[in-house]
Amino acid sequence: MDLLGISTALSATAVVLLLLVFYGGTVYMSMRIARKEENADSYMTAGHKIGFGISAASMTATWIWASSMYASVNSGYLYGVSGPIHYGLWGALMILFIYPFGKRIREVAPQAHTLAEVMFARHGRSSQLMLAGSNILGSVISLTSNFIAGGALIAMLSPFSFIQGVIVIAAGVLLYTLWSGFRASVLTDFAQVLAMLGAVVIIVPAMFFFLGGTDLFVSGAQNLTPQQQSFFSSDAFLNQGAPYIAAVLAYAIGNQTIAQRLFAVREDLIKPTFITATIGYGATIIGIGMVGVLALYAGIAPMDGDPNNLLPQVAAEYLPGLLVAVFFIMIIGSLSSTADSDLAAMSSIAMTDVYGQSMRSRGLIPNPRTMLTIGRVTMIVATVAALGFANAKFNILDLLVFVGALWGALVFPVIASFYWKKVTNSAFTVSVLVALAVFLPTRFGLIPDTGVAPWIIEALAVVGVGVVLGLMVFGFFGTRAALIIGGIAAVVSAPFVFDFLRDYDTLTASLVAYAVSTIVCYAMSVRSSMEFDFAKIARRTADYDTEEVAEALEEESEEHSESVSAGRDARRSSDDDDDKINV
Amino acid sequence: MSPILLTIYVLIWPVIVAGTLAVIVRGFVKEALEAKEEGVPII
Numbered sequence: 373m374d375l376l377g378i379s380t381a382l383s384a385t386a387v388v389l390l391l392l393v394f395y396g397g398t399v400y401m402s403m404r405i406a407r408k409e410e411n412a413d414s415y416m417t418a419g420h421k422i423g424f425g426i427s428a429a430s431m432t433a434t435w436i437w438a439s440s441m442y443a444s445v446n447s448g449y450l451y452g453v454s455g456p457i458h459y460g461l462w463g464a465l466m467i468l469f470i471y472p473f474g475k476r477i478r479e480v481a482p483q484a485h486t487l488a489e490v491m492f493a494r495h496g497r498s499s500q501l502m503l504a505g506s507n508i509l510g511s512v513i514s515l516t517s518n519f520i521a522g523g524a525l526i527a528m529l530s531p532f533s534f535i536q537g538v539i540v541i542a543a544g545v546l547l548y549t550l551w552s553g554f555r556a557s558v559l560t561d562f563a564q565v566l567a568m569l570g571a572v573v574i575i576v577p578a579m580f581f582f583l584g585g586t587d588l589f590v591s592g593a594q595n596l597t598p599q600q601q602s603f604f605s606s607d608a609f610l611n612q613g614a615p616y617i618a619a620v621l622a623y624a625i626g627n628q629t630i631a632q633r634l635f636a637v638r639e640d641l642i643k644p645t646f647i648t649a650t651i652g653y654g655a656t657i658i659g660i661g662m663v664g665v666l667a668l669y670a671g672i673a674p675m676d677g678d679p680n681n682l683l684p685q686v687a688a689e690y691l692p693g694l695l696v697a698v699f700f701i702m703i704i705g706s707l708s709s710t711a712d713s714d715l716a717a718m719s720s721i722a723m724t725d726v727y728g729q730s731m732r733s734r735g736l737i738p739n740p741r742t743m744l745t746i747g748r749v750t751m752i753v754a755t756v757a758a759l760g761f762a763n764a765k766f767n768i769l770d771l772l773v774f775v776g777a778l779w780g781a782l783v784f785p786v787i788a789s790f791y792w793k794k795v796t797n798s799a800f801t802v803s804v805l806v807a808l809a810v811f812l813p814t815r816f817g818l819i820p821d822t823g824v825a826p827w828i829i830e831a832l833a834v835v836g837v838g839v840v841l842g843l844m845v846f847g848f849f850g851t852r853a854a855l856i857i858g859g860i861a862a863v864v865s866a867p868f869v870f871d872f873l874r875d876y877d878t879l880t881a882s883l884v885a886y887a888v889s890t891i892v893c894y895a896m897s898v899r900s901s902m903e904f905d906f907a908k909i910a911r912r913t914a915d916y917d918t919e920e921v922a923e924a925l926e927e928e929s930e931e932h933s934e935s936v937s938a939g940r941d942a943r944r945s946s947d948d949d950d951d952k953i954n955v
Numbered sequence: 956m957s958p959i960l961l962t963i964y965v966l967i968w969p970v971i972v973a974g975t976l977a978v979i980v981r982g983f984v985k986e987a988l989e990a991k992e993e994g995v996p997i998i
Contacts, residue, residue, distance in 0.1 A: 405996060405998060418998055422998060423982065423983075423986035423997075424982040424986065425979055425980070425981070425982030425983025425984070425985065425986050425987075426983060426986070426997070426998060428978075428979050428982060429979050429983065432975075432979070453956065453961070453964070555998050558998065559997075559998050562979075562983055565976070565979065566976070566980070569972050569973075569975065569976040570976065572968075572969060572972050573969045573972050573973045573976070574969075576965070576966070576968065576969045577966055577969055580962075580965055580966065585962075586958045586959065586961075586962045587958075589958035589961045589962070590958055601956075603956065648975060648978055648979065651971065651975050652972070652975040652976070652979065655968050655969075655971035655972045655975060656968075656972050658968050659968030659969055659971075659972055662964075662965045662968060665965070666965070
């Protein structure tokens, strides 16, 4: 195979050895912590008391995925020196801006397992379904995308085919995650973050020197447009940065992998964990994006004209064999650490939101053993589904961008529900549905370009700008500061939005989703008589696998066996009666 | 930007990554030692 104009960068033997070392190591780690009888709560949140080192590593590793590395390189290649900043910085801020809300969520639901479970305790079934549904959709897309990235990498760098690569990656990830769930995911994340961040520390400087070092910035300057040379490129901001700023809170709220870590880390360590992960993610992704900037200066054309091929292509062409192996492990580590988190996220949603809460709402005690079985079956089903989607090879990242914008409709109703006693279930549900109804035609350019409609949409986008920045400030500084900053942001942005933003459907639709859900949710809640008692949430989201639960289940089974034997006796005596009658 | 500034701009990120990695590893080792002392699993 000669995909890169050179023989394959890694031999079949080298790839098999690297995969054996990587997945062999992760399976060994997960076996070291495996218990014969896993605890259902630990399977989902590791007992809510993970320390700083593991949780910071896990949050960093989970948020860094293969697609984020490729996209940052792509951004550097397309938009020049500021491109990686406009990809990596806003992605990093997704981690930073969620932590104040995370502290509040832990305060009201210290033993929760999923965000949807907390929504069920706060509102009821419809808001839970909306959040759980969007979480599952996001995780399936992410899982599929990571399998595709793994298959493509193996096909590109070795003699193996795409589908062989996908199957090996899927089997490897499932193998080490299946038994211990989230505990295996976070522990192996530590090893994976060592591999990923360690590789970036080596590969970026190596790439810089192999491509020509400082001289490259002199000899290659003519390959860049003035916009690409500018650190303050408006092209980069409008096409890459702004849509990402709008998505900062949406991705964080719509993603169960973040929520799971918020519920798992020791409560007093949320802040240092998330700040460290913000810096770790940002520096890693911006750093690897520099490969795209260097490729632009060097005048390298991406294979098949697809910038997504640029990172493995440059690695294969310019790095020596040993560093190609390091690069290979970096990408495999990034996609595996996110894929195992997606599996753990989906299993916890199935265990908690599909089984646990539905049992509790009927006054029954969920059986922790049944929960574990449901969690493991969910992982297997999700892996098989993602394999099917990966084999279909449709553009999964476009779908993720679409879903990410869609999540904007959930942000205000979810956040307001944790702070404001007046938000009702109907306000939550109606506001999200109305926001989606306005989002979809805006996103697909169905709003006419003439008349009053585009002006109304742009007015909503102005409100959306205020909502996005206001919510970011609210988490750190409270309502007054949020209203001031949100108001100023809306006023300042208005002249730039009107008669201009209509050409940017994705950004406009995302801002409109924020604005509409906020306006409707506020309007429906402000006059409601609801005075929700937040203490109820903690009671409704307690752990499932405790000694008290075990005792209650034992009593229940004793009562059940007594009633069964009483039933048998009754049947026997009635049989006897029948016999008597027959006689 | 001058070539020297661009060089610093490209190479500063791996330095920040290395620093973050050191903080994470230090935290992990500290917790692993504490867990070992107390005779409890790290996770």
